[in-house]
Amino acid sequence: MLELRPNCEHCDKDLAPNAEDAMICSFECTFCLDCVKNVLQSVCPNCAGGFTQRPIRPERHGRNENDLVHYPASTTRHFRPVDVAKHLDLLAI
Numbered sequence: 001m002l003e004l005r006p007n008c009e010h011c012d013k014d015l016a017p018n019a020e021d022a023m024i025c026s027f028e029c030t031f032c033l034d035c036v037k038n039v040l041q042s043v044c045p046n047c048a049g050g051f052t053q054r055p056i057r058p059e060r061h062g063r064n065e066n067d068l069v070h071y072p073a074s075t076t077r078h079f080r081p082v083d084v085a086k087h088l089d090l091l092a093i
Contacts, residue, residue, distance in 0.1 A: 004017045005073075008030065012079045020056075045090075
């Protein structure tokens with residue numbers, strides 16, 4: 001089950017569980033769409049993988065209790081601003 005992390009790791013923007021601009025890589029690194037497009041050039045700075053839109057978990061009444069009521073989103077913030085120059089160097093390789 002996804003953690004649904006509460007913020008963009010680069011700019012620290014709040015990303016609610018239902019945020020349509022929350023993007024994740026296959027390791028669940030979480031960034032906002034603006035940072036993915038304009039800073040990271042759609043490449044995860046942690047694993048070098050791509051991004052996809054983070055799924056939205058139903059707030060309540062999910063099948064088999066698979067919803068935010070029974071499986072709440074994480075409240076642990078991951079704030080690790082990307083060294084943009086270093087990231088761009090890695091993209092150039």
